[in-house]
Every structure is written in C-alpha cells, then in structure tokens.
Amino acid sequence: MMENALGPLSRLDGLDAIIGGHTHEKIDKAIASGNSGFGTVLIVQAGSRGCRLGVIDLTLMDRPRWSVVAWNARLVQPKPNSAIPQTSGSLLVAHQNVIRQLAEPVGTATRPLCNHFSALGFDDGVKLTHQAFMHHVRDVAPKIDLPLVACFTSFRSDGVFGSKNYLSTGDTIIRQRDMASVVPFNNPICMLEISAKDLRQWISQSSRHLAQIRPSETPQALISGETPSYFFDQFCGLTYQFDLSQSPDDHRRRVPVFSIEGSPLTDEDRVAVIASTYRAHGGGGFVYIDPHASVWESKIGARDIVAKYLKSIDAFAPSDTPLWTFSPFPNTRVAVDLPESCLNVPQLHGLEIIRLEGTKRQVQLHLRELAPTG
Numbered sequence: 001m002m003e004n005a006l007g008p009l010s011r012l013d014g015l016d017a018i019i020g021g022h023t024h025e026k027i028d029k030a031i032a033s034g035n036s037g038f039g040t041v042l043i044v045q046a047g048s049r050g051c052r053l054g055v056i057d058l059t060l061m062d063r064p065r066w067s068v069v070a071w072n073a074r075l076v077q078p079k080p081n082s083a084i085p086q087t088s089g090s091l092l093v094a095h096q097n098v099i100r101q102l103a104e105p106v107g108t109a110t111r112p113l114c115n116h117f118s119a120l121g122f123d124d125g126v127k128l129t130h131q132a133f134m135h136h137v138r139d140v141a142p143k144i145d146l147p148l149v150a151c152f153t154s155f156r157s158d159g160v161f162g163s164k165n166y167l168s169t170g171d172t173i174i175r176q177r178d179m180a181s182v183v184p185f186n187n188p189i190c191m192l193e194i195s196a197k198d199l200r201q202w203i204s205q206s207s208r209h210l211a212q213i214r215p216s217e218t219p220q221a222l223i224s225g226e227t228p229s230y231f232f233d234q235f236c237g238l239t240y241q242f243d244l245s246q247s248p249d250d251h252r253r254r255v256p257v258f259s260i261e262g263s264p265l266t267d268e269d270r271v272a273v274i275a276s277t278y279r280a281h282g283g284g285g286f287v288y289i290d291p292h293a294s295v296w297e298s299k300i301g302a303r304d305i306v307a308k309y310l311k312s313i314d315a316f317a318p319s320d321t322p323l324w325t326f327s328p329f330p331n332t333r334v335a336v337d338l339p340e341s342c343l344n345v346p347q348l349h350g351l352e353i354i355r356l357e358g359t360k361r362q363v364q365l366h367l368r369e370l371a372p373t374g
Helices: 029-033 085-102 124-140 176-182 198-210 302-312
Strands: 017-019 042-046 055-063 067-076 105-108 147-154 173-175 187-197 233-236 239-242 256-262 270-276 294-301 333-339 351-357 361-367
Touching: 017 055, 029 042, 029 067, 029 147, 042 055, 042 067, 055 187, 055 198, 055 294, 085 176, 105 176, 124 147, 124 233, 124 270, 124 294, 124 302, 147 198, 173 176, 176 302, 187 198, 187 302, 198 256, 198 270, 294 302
Parallel strands: 017 042, 147 270
Antiparallel strands: 055 067, 105 173, 147 233, 187 270, 187 294, 239 256, 333 361, 351 361
C-alpha cells in the first residue's frame, strides 16, 4: 500500500530492471544511483503525460546462460513531429482512431467552457461535474434527509504541464477530449454521511493548494506550490470562504464562513457529501473518512454520469457565481500567472490583468472585496 514502492523493490535480488510510475517523478539510473533511497536495480520512470520517454538498454550474454552483463537507462525528451520509422506505421492507425474518438461530441454548452480561473472559484468543469452528480444522486440514490453537498476537483487547471493544461473547449460543443480533461478517471461516486466538522476539515486541508499570505503585503502568489490542482477539492451546495492569512491546519479560522442556505453549520450537524470513491477511500491522503460513512455507491463511473447528464439536457449553462470566496483584506493583492489564451475572465471587483509578457499574463486580485459583478 506504499505510495512509492520503488525504494524497497530496487533492493530485491533477482531483478534486472524496474519500470516505475504513478508518482510522476523523473528517474533514471544516474539519478537513482545517487539517491540513498534506492538500491542497485536499474530504474527508469519517465514522469507523466508523455513528457519523457524512458529508454532501457540491456546487454545480454547467453553463455553459460542468459544474463545481463551491462545496462543503462536514460530519459529522452520527445521532439515534435519526430516520428520513429520503426513504430510510426504500426501506431498510426491506433493514433488516428484515438483522435477520431476524442473528437466525438457528447453535449453542448451555452458558451465555450474553461477553467483558467479555478483557483478563484470559477471552474466550468467542476461546476458541470457538480450538477451531474447532484442530478444523478437525486435520480437514483436512496433519499436521505440531510443537506446534499457535491465534491469534485480540477485535474487540469494549474499549467504544470504547459499552457495547454487547462480545460478550454474553444466552442460550445463538449467533446470526448473535454470529458477526459474534466473527468480523467472513471471511478464510481458515492454518498457519505459525515459531520460538518469533518467536512470543514476536508475543505481546509484541500486548500493547501492556495498559499497562506501576509495581509497588507502585495502582491503575493495565490498558488502555494505545495500540492497539485487535483488535490484541491471544491464543493457546491454550501457557502464557504477561505481566510488566506490562516494555516490550512487551523480549520475553523481557515474556513471562517461555513453555512448552508444562510444557516451556519455547527460541528455536530450532519451532511451528505457526494464524492468519487477514490477520494472517499482516502485517495490523496489528506482526508480520512470512516468506511462506514458511505451509504450509497453508483453502478457507473463519474465520467459516464457526466456524459449521461449532458445527453439529458439541451445545453449546460455554467453560472457566473464563484464556488466560494476569500475573506477580504485591505491593501492586499494575490497574483497568478495564466496563459494569454485564457477565456471567460470572471467579472469580479478588484480583478486586474496587470502584465502581458510573451504568451503569459498575470492577473491580480485585490482582496478588499470579492463580490461578483456579473
């Protein structure tokens, strides 16, 4: 059950090479040999999303029996339009089939969807998923006399893998490739009955994606860099606010506004939370849910639920209100860098595009107020 088992595996006898994955790290023999956490077995791990190609070279001898007499591993960065003749022919048909399938329409929206401003609470993909989850649970799950809250996260909204690592449909058609961006893992969803205290802790811990700032110092980076965007769960069905001056470990101060339909939640209140089974079963490691808290689990995956929802409506109409807000601080600004291509700039008081440089621009948000104007 280790998050990364490469260390103990590389110290086992009888292994010649290990191809690693899951943690997104880039590892080859040269790196591993200088890391005391690894043994002597050759390791290659090529990062993620095709950013590198892991190459293993083994020199073999068949006398008196097959054995490895030399080995090497390296990471190669792919170059655009540099097909390898030995493989391009056999892969071309499959590659074209994938492109064709990803272009298939699933549904429509009232405007092009994007999530460049996910760190400000504006994420069309998360809002779409929330609505689909709510619709599905109300349609097929057993009725429960508790406030219903939906949880989901953004898998592509931090630009870690380049300026294209955001949801951006470009037009009003939602295609299979957009579905893969919004819900890359087709895990089932479940409904959890938990206390408001546990939910507040869940929200606060996931907000490590956002920095802890110093009021009256400006500008400051909004993204902490501590966690990727897919560990930043966002919720609908309740009203909550982040006080960025407080630590995520101090749940009550980090999330000072915490209510449903105008009524503040107490620690003892019970709520029903819809979430992916991955997160509900501890995926990400920042939230613990009692296994007995699950009262229902879907028979189909999250991506299928969203696709089914899109087919049941004329068009998805994303709201222009944020999923949550920040506590106000005078003379304090937070900043985030975004690609020049970012769409659907939210209408927020104090939101400014203050710099344009190359293919990036920086937006700054004055925390003096955060009321939507649209």
